[in-house]
Amino acid sequence: MAKLMSKVAVYPGCSLEGSSSAFQTSLKGVFDTLSAPWETLQDWSCCGASSAHALDHKLHQALTVRNLALAGQQGYTDLLAPCAACFHRLASAQRDVEKDSEVAKAADIPYDGQVRVRNIVDFIANDIGMAAIAARVKRRLNIKVACYYGCLNTRLPRTAQSDDREYPMAMDRIVKQLGASTVDWSYKTECCGASLFATSGGVSGKLVGKILKDAAACGADCVVVACPMCHNNLDTKQEEIRAQAGIDRPLPVLFLSQIMGLAFGLPESVLKLNDSFTPVGALASHG
Amino acid sequence: MMLKENPSLCYQCAKCSTGCPVSKEMDLMPHQIIHLLSLGQRDRVLRSRTLWMCAGCYACAVRCPNDIDITTVMDELRSEAVEKGIPCPHPEVLEFHRNFLKDMSRRGKVHELRMMGEYNMRMRRPFHDAAVGAKMFIKGRLHLLPPSAVGGFSRWMKKLWRS
Numbered sequence: 001m002a003k004l005m006s007k008v009a010v011y012p013g014c015s016l017e018g019s020s021s022a023f024q025t026s027l028k029g030v031f032d033t034l035s036a037p038w039e040t041l042q043d044w045s046c047c048g049a050s051s052a053h054a055l056d057h058k059l060h061q062a063l064t065v066r067n068l069a070l071a072g073q074q075g076y077t078d079l080l081a082p083c084a085a086c087f088h089r090l091a092s093a094q095r096d097v098e099k100d101s102e103v104a105k106a107a108d109i110p111y112d113g114q115v116r117v118r119n120i121v122d123f124i125a126n127d128i129g130m131a132a133i134a135a136r137v138k139r140r141l142n143i144k145v146a147c148y149y150g151c152l153n154t155r156l157p158r159t160a161q162s163d164d165r166e167y168p169m170a171m172d173r174i175v176k177q178l179g180a181s182t183v184d185w186s187y188k189t190e191c192c193g194a195s196l197f198a199t200s201g202g203v204s205g206k207l208v209g210k211i212l213k214d215a216a217a218c219g220a221d222c223v224v225v226a227c228p229m230c231h232n233n234l235d236t237k238q239e240e241i242r243a244q245a246g247i248d249r250p251l252p253v254l255f256l257s258q259i260m261g262l263a264f265g266l267p268e269s270v271l272k273l274n275d276s277f278t279p280v281g282a283l284a285s286h287g
Numbered sequence: 288m289m290l291k292e293n294p295s296l297c298y299q300c301a302k303c304s305t306g307c308p309v310s311k312e313m314d315l316m317p318h319q320i321i322h323l324l325s326l327g328q329r330d331r332v333l334r335s336r337t338l339w340m341c342a343g344c345y346a347c348a349v350r351c352p353n354d355i356d357i358t359t360v361m362d363e364l365r366s367e368a369v370e371k372g373i374p375c376p377h378p379e380v381l382e383f384h385r386n387f388l389k390d391m392s393r394r395g396k397v398h399e400l401r402m403m404g405e406y407n408m409r410m411r412r413p414f415h416d417a418a419v420g421a422k423m424f425i426k427g428r429l430h431l432l433p434p435s436a437v438g439g440f441s442r443w444m445k446k447l448w449r450s
Contacts, residue, residue: 014391014396014397014399014434015399017396017434018397018398018399018428018429018430018434019399019423019428019429020428021428043437043438044437045395045396045437045440046391046395046396046397048388048391049387049391049397050343050384051383051384051385051387051388051391052388053343053362054343054362054365054366054384055365055366055369055381055384055385055388056366056388057362057363057366059388062447066443088345107443107447108443108446108447108450151342151343151344151345151346152344152345155344155345155346155348155349156345156349157345157348157349157354157356157358157359158354158356165349189346190308191308191309191342191344191346193308193309193342194342194343194344195342195380195383195384196309196340196342196380198383198403198406198416199377199379199380199383200312200340200377200379200380201416203309203312203340204342207308207309236419236422236423237419274426275426275427275428277419277422
């Protein structure tokens with residue numbers, strides 16, 4: 001019953017309005033196809049990303065609670081953050097509000113502490129559901145997929161969550177509805193280095209190399225992600241990283257919403273597969 | 288400064304360090320950081336490279352059998368080191384975060400092109416990752432114009448800092 005009462009706002013975050021707009025347009029296309037409502041939170045601001053968290057806890061709390069309070073004021077019960085980092089920041093602030101009501105005052109905007117922060121994989125798997133996804137598939141994808149969850153989608157300390165932290169399967173279940181098979185592999189929740197990719201590329205490059213190498217060794221045709229940072233790190237310097245790690249073939253990197261949109265028959269103007277550095281073209285004509 | 292987490296709960300199983308993806312790059316591994324904290328060697332910990340190599344992936348935090356949120360400990364120690372003016376062993380990381388926050392506070396959202404450009408200038412390596420940036424720009428993924436400013440954001444920030 002609770003679900004009938006829920007009203008969901010989308011929190012896009014800076015990446016989805018910028019360098020990862022492919023995630024936003026493809027996700028909106030998928031939501032439209034599935035008749036899921038898409039309303040953007042008005043006046044949203046940056047969650048502070050890893051930088052506020054890393055240097056200034058008070059700033060992190062103020063920036064996150066500001067957006068939670070806006071969602072409450074605008075009459076939303078749920079705040080859906082497709083970016084894994086935004087999700088983690090907002091959800092950890094909400095957890096802190098629930099533990100200590102003083103945190104709700106961090107942004108100096110009235111907040112009743114009642115908004116639920118939602119993860120995109122969980123939302124698609126459990127709120128939209130497998131039956132609705134399967135019903136919309138126009139073209140079954142005959143490919144092998146490595147579902148890469150990364151860190152921030154599944155690792156929120158001290159909260160109940162719907163999927164396994166060490167070996168999550170929600171994204172695998174979604175991808176299987178599209179006709180694709182998924183590989184069992186060891187690196188699905190290993191970190192890609194996050195912002196170290198920008199500051200200490202060598203360190204991050206080694207981590208990305210291990211992830212891609214395992215995906216390739218397990219026979220994956222592509223890697224599917226649900227995080228703009230994971231997509232950026234696995235895709236943009238892949239050629240160089242593959243050479244260093246000794247991986248002999250390219251591994252296209254797709255957002256979960258892009259692979260769903262491929263199976264739903266959505267056009268390139270929505271999917272933006274050409275935004276990726278590693279060509280996705282051959283894969284798109286598969287199946 | 289008081290930590291929100293209690294390092295004395297640690298029994299040194301080292302599960303945090305075993306699963307840490309960047310422990311090889313650290314001078315002190317996560318379980319050693321926690322151990323030194325319970326011994327009161329705060330100063331040594333605050334000077335460690337570890338604080339700046341932590342990728343913030345929370346593998347340690349969700350695996351700790353004693354439920355110590357080690358990733359948050361790293362955040363708190365990093366903030367404390369900056370506040371105390373302790374020289375940062377990885378200035379490229381500190382400058383990245385500072386620059387990000389500076390850009391974000393202008394209009395409430397990050398302007399990626401300017402943020403990365405300014406960061407590279409600050410680090411005196413203007414052509415760092417230029418090929419990636421150029422390719423992104425050609426693909427229309429980086430915008431010359433900043434995102435529209437969030438209404439009342441800078442006023443809100445100023446008011447917040449005054450209180």
